[in-house]
Amino acid sequence: MDLPEYQGEMDDICINKCKEAARIVKSPVLIEDTCLCFNALGGLPGPYIKWFLDKLGPDGLYKLLAGWEDKSASAICTFAYCPGEGQEVKLFRGCTEGTIVEPRGPRDFGWDPCFQPCAHERTYAELPKKTKNQISHRSMALQELRKYFVSESESETPKEVPEESRGNFS
Template sequence: MQAPKEIVFVTGNANKLKEVKMILAPSESDPTPSFTIINEALDLDELQDVNLEAIALAKCKQAVAHLGEGHPVFVEDTALRFDEFNGLPGAYIKWFLKSMGLEKIVQMLQPFENKGAEAVTTIVYCDSKGQYHTFQGITRGIIVDSRGPTTFGWDSIFQPLESDEKTYAEMEKKDKNLISQRGRAFAQLKDFLYHHSA
């Protein structure tokens, strides 16, 4: 029997790796996967752009350059877009978090009635043949005062429309994965990995 091939997920975030492994694990209807997920914490430059696909593709191309061709690899990039700000902070949300913190991000929307937002995860996967595939998941919601644990990015200030008024941080992981933008994007990747040769 052929040993499962390794697919590299470029992340240094242990929480993210755990969540992704959970989403990509086989369910009852899936065959045993022919791959295992490993991670590499590569330091990749981030393209300064509002086009989420372009940012993720640039990161994936850098990862391929680091790892060498023939190694299947994927990167994911997650953005938080505020309706009131025409999509900003978008991909820059992690820098806003780092420099301002959750409370000040919420305060940015205080003068405005529209608290609508969308969370977007874009995945770019490069297969062993060097072909790039893009998957994207989107979840609509609103920005609220921080509720729940603050251990996972901006989860405590984003309340999805489909969550019975819970923030991501207040939800059980398995429930969150069903409706989250990351869960949706990785469900597409999972379908691709299980049903196409990689």
């Protein structure tokens, strides 16, 4: 579903997108938003990474930091869940710290070629998929989301099925 591209801070964008999706479908919704925040640029491109990447590509993202010594960055994924129209939105975030490097590896997935996670010698693009999926910002956000749904399901008490609703299975 195409949703409006809201402007603002990460959380505000996710909350507004999720509320709009819940309004449209009138049922529970889950949306995802990803940011790539360069510390030298005060967090930019942040939630606008899609447009920066579209215009500059991985090479241009790397070149953006040419004048700065600090090449550190945070890859942030936020899942927003809303149980229905007009209800509270819950946010689940995962973050992977890393460095913006000259692009290396396959160029088939966004900014992966220029993001090298801390404690790794390879970019997201160069890492085996299994490794990337274990350490990625998206994986961490999904773990938080999973914890929420597991705790929600564990806190629900089973309800007695009324006698008239029970089938005769003998």
